[in-house]
Amino acid sequence: MKKIMLSLILIGMYLSLWAQYAGTRTLTVTFPNETPNQVCYLYLPTNVNQNGVLEITITGSFDYELNTGVLKKRITFMKQTSGYFNASYEVLAAVNPLAEKWHIGDFDPENNRIPIYHLTSTGNRLSIKVDAQMLWSEGMTAFMQNLTVSNPETLNHGKSRQYKSIMQDRVGIGTLNPAERLSVNGNIRAKxxxxxxxxWPDYVFKKDYALPSLDEVDKYIQSHGHLPGMPTAQEAVANGVELGEMNRKLLEKVEELTLHLIEKDKFEKQMVLKIEELGAELKALKNKTN
Incomplete structure (x- = not known):
């Protein structure tokens, strides 16, 4: 019981530390009418240690959020005056119509700023509320007071829109243990x-390519239970298949099969000619006999 009480006290002390060093500031920016695809930047002060959580909420009006919509994003990051360490992101709320018109980008450590994108030409006035919770109290006042937002600027095609960037080496969607740069536990739909x-297997059509005979392929299948150069069913289930490499191998097999079909077609045409010749000879022989 004492251990439980001690744990609860420690947790309470930890949470109180985070809650104690908090601040809120609201900024406004107005974008020009009838001008889509613009961006402004929320600049963070560079001379303050920034270890904690930022919640950025944007809306047309905090008094009429249900009508104008709201977009909220949480950024947990570690950045000290000596350098940048890490960041993670979470969208907490996205309510139309504002959520379709705006996007909050990720923290840009090189320029110490967060981009806010205006995607349409309507709903041009924006309120930006920044809620900060810092690990240390020192610098909290300076941090909040020195937050600034830039004037809007138009994005041209030469600039990339940083709608989403990933700072971590691996990203998982639906999985906590991504094995690749991007792991998705579910279906993906794309155009x-x-x-x-x-x-690319154009090498199959080169004269020096060693085309395996059908007898060789047959013996391999009888011995191994799958085509040469292809993964087994067990390997595919355990490791998945690489789309690019699998398409290359499949095209290689299609091209090999095409060469065999061409040879078979030539052979059949020769057989047809031979049969026609034999038929003509047989007919001539019958005519002589009669």
Whole structure:
């Protein structure tokens, strides 16, 4: 019981530390009418240690959030005057119509700023509320007072929109243990997926390519239970398949099969000609006999 009480006290002390060093500030910015695809930047002070949580809320009016919509994003990061360490992001609220018109980007450590994108040409006045909770009390007042927002500027096609950037080495959606740069535990729907490739199998059509005979392929299948150069069912289930590499291998097999079909077609045409010749000879022989 004493251990439980001690744990609760420690947790309470920890939470109180975070709650104690908090601040709020509201800024406003107005974008020009009929001008979509613009950006302004929320600049953070550079001379203050920034270890904690920022919650950035944007809306057309905090008095009429239900009508204008609201977008809120939490940024947990560690940045000291000596350098940048890490950051993570979470969208807490996205309510239309504002959520369709604006986007809060990720923290840009090189310029010490957070981009806010205006995607449409309407709803031009924006209120930005910044709630901060810092690990240390020193600098909290200076941090809040020195927050600034830049004037809007138009994004041209040469500039990239940092709608979402990932600072971590690996990202998981639906999984806590991503094994790749991006791991998704679920379905993905897209209009197009482009995979960069090298060593595309045009080499199959080169004269020096060692095309395996059908007898060799048959013996391999009888011995291994799958096509040469292809993963087994067990390997595919355990490790998945790489789309680019699998497409390359499948095209290689299609091209090999095409060469075999071409050879078979040539052979069949020769057989047809031979049969026609034999038929003509047989007919001539019958005519002589009669």
């Amino acid at each position: 197009e997926v482009k995979v960069e490739m090298a060593n």
